[in-house]
Amino acid sequence: MNSQPATPHVVIVGGGFGGLYAARSLRRAPVQVTLIDKRNFHLFQPLLYQVATGGLSPGNIASPLRAVLKRHRRTRVLLAEVTDIDLARRRVTLHHREEISYDCLIVASGADNDYFGHEEWRHTAPGLKTVEDAVEIRRRILTAFEAAEMETDLQRRRSWLTFVVVGSGATGVELAGALAEIAHYTLRRDFRAINPAEARILLVEGADRVLPAFPPSLSHEARKSLEKLGIEVRSRTKVLQVEPDGVTLETEGRQELIDAGTILWAAGITASPLGRLLVQGNTDLLDDKGRVIVEPDLTLPGHPEVFVIGDLANCSHRAAQPLPMLAPVAMQQGRYVARLIARRLQGKQAKPFHYRDKGTLATIGRAAAVGFFGKLHVSGYTAWLLWLFVHLMYLVEFENRLLVFFQWAWNYFTRNRGARLITGRWPQLPPGHQEK
């Protein structure tokens, strides 16, 4: 395994949008490709919130990497974790101590939730990054309604029916919106002791408006849609404390304790720890989110054979702001790097990476979404249809497109969300009355 292959060997770390698109675009290049990922599937993270809210099954938004790349004869997939990168010897070390040498390395290991120094909140307020996160959030949301149904103490019941979503980027807005739909429609006739529509859903945001990355007018539209769904939007609000039975918020100097049985974290993300390995102690090359500040051709400074793409890269050569941590950026970067490698092998130069911004969309709920395409803003039904279409098109496997489309159509007409199972981690049973 350690011997140098006759053809150049490209090692890709990460099978997300960046890594997978790089691997697919290298199909016809005269290189050997090894794609390394900790998981055996590519996950379509933009729809993970629908798994967390019982609308889709994990299998519908995940595609086995081997299945996607099975026809790429010169591509090998390794289910392994990269534990070290030796830039001088051009080798990556895997979890079981195997070393893989490369001629060219593409690091696309993505990002994780950021708790801003409060790692102890991670367990209490799970974020939404993996299939396991989504199944766990689904378990907590559904168990909260079950616990409320069994609770006779009104204050505790109220607390079980209170949900706090921290962070109002696309993920937070989508989670809150889906939660409201569950409470108002999906569970409408499911309970006998409680009325799920009485659930209180708070969306907490530190900035002065929801969807801070969107133009202000669309933030305004989004807020109106959220409030129409009964969601309490708390902007300019900081989270001071997260505890199993609630959160302490601070809005413009005023503190408030919210009793809540379920707290979900969508407040920020931080780049994968592989960034630190790549810069070898030179933290000037990392930004505040732990992203590697790359050259205009997405290489690691001083290492033209190492590319950093996707959420792990800070790519800001053409603008004041680095490019956003979004799937389209990662996809385009993956394709760009693949083409650059192919050109290099032909002795040709490549232009710097240029991101073609095709627009940004976020959905709030049924028939409600916002989006902007340069100066063109859309909202409401049109934006929602666009959102549906774009997300279906980017799902990796055709089978999953059909499965997701069918379940969306079913949900649209029946309001049902068939995948609302309480599974996985124990306890699966809700706590009941304290005294008898």
Added chain:
Amino acid sequence: MNSQPATPHVVIVGGGFGGLYAARSLRRAPVQVTLIDKRNFHLFQPLLYQVATGGLSPGNIASPLRAVLKRHRRTRVLLAEVTDIDLARRRVTLHHREEISYDCLIVASGADNDYFGHEEWRHTAPGLKTVEDAVEIRRRILTAFEAAEMETDLQRRRSWLTFVVVGSGATGVELAGALAEIAHYTLRRDFRAINPAEARILLVEGADRVLPAFPPSLSHEARKSLEKLGIEVRSRTKVLQVEPDGVTLETEGRQELIDAGTILWAAGITASPLGRLLVQGNTDLLDDKGRVIVEPDLTLPGHPEVFVIGDLANCSHRAAQPLPMLAPVAMQQGRYVARLIARRLQGKQAKPFHYRDKGTLATIGRAAAVGFFGKLHVSGYTAWLLWLFVHLMYLVEFENRLLVFFQWAWNYFTRNRGARLITGRWPQLPPGHQEK
């Protein structure tokens, strides 16, 4: 909650086929119904092996109990575990110590895997009873292929590619068949170092033939189909020892050690521990599988207000053999008890329970199944189509029927199994080479 409701209160323990069909059939009866289950969904266990082998997602074969019963206004669902039953005071105690009183009790808490006194084998050789079991078995099967791909030692690679299924009832036969299809077709082009088709699959059976509950000629047909798929069938073989790296088998006095990375248990089931609570120490009322020996009207002897149905009941009043632990028996018993309760309230008598045997089917794989309907035997393509049709029809929700049908059709034409995710329990990464 402890106050007696004005209308008679029927408490049903268990939301499997027996309990759910009883609840549904009580819809128009003048009673209050409380259905208690540890899980928030009804699970269609006959298709669980397809989740374990990546063909379906858990959500496709599970239906939220509240969703199924939402229009039953006088029916309440409780997500709780029954920890005690007080027959004298007519009360059940739940996990959080709440007590529920009943006028009429239907116990349908099903069965669990039986390790015949070797509880220590449970972790090494998981059985297939819950969604978590299926996800865990899926993880083990897929990880075994991944570990083989990374393994350079040929003997260890061979061991990773060896799968032992213990027990050749319908579940064992279906699991082995699906495993063979994965190895020969689904994963065909997925790996670079190994050829998945070299996987060795052993099906171990203590009796002298597979599917011992079927007529011998169909067992013969099934065995032929299994062998055509490359499965080694070991009949008249006992499992002496189960260890993480293999099993010790004994065939007619001859012992053999099989190195195997994956061992799956489908050898036997034992009734739920609630049976012991019901008979109050009178073990004469329990059979060797822990089932309660019931009266011809499915009541607990001496307690006409307590019914025991499904896998928990030994119902043998009309035959030498008790009725098999199968879904159709439980469904018919659930419906029968519901009707009996309604008749009693009208002051009418009810006939003893009579099982209408509509036939039994088992599938081996693509276009291969066996079945018998009284004296009529079917096998091959016809039996397989029948199997597909029957299983689709008995899925509880219409949405799931369509989702399953679509995925079966997709699998039929592409051999793909899109839900082959390695998720849940850690480690998710395969062990690699031992030395470097």
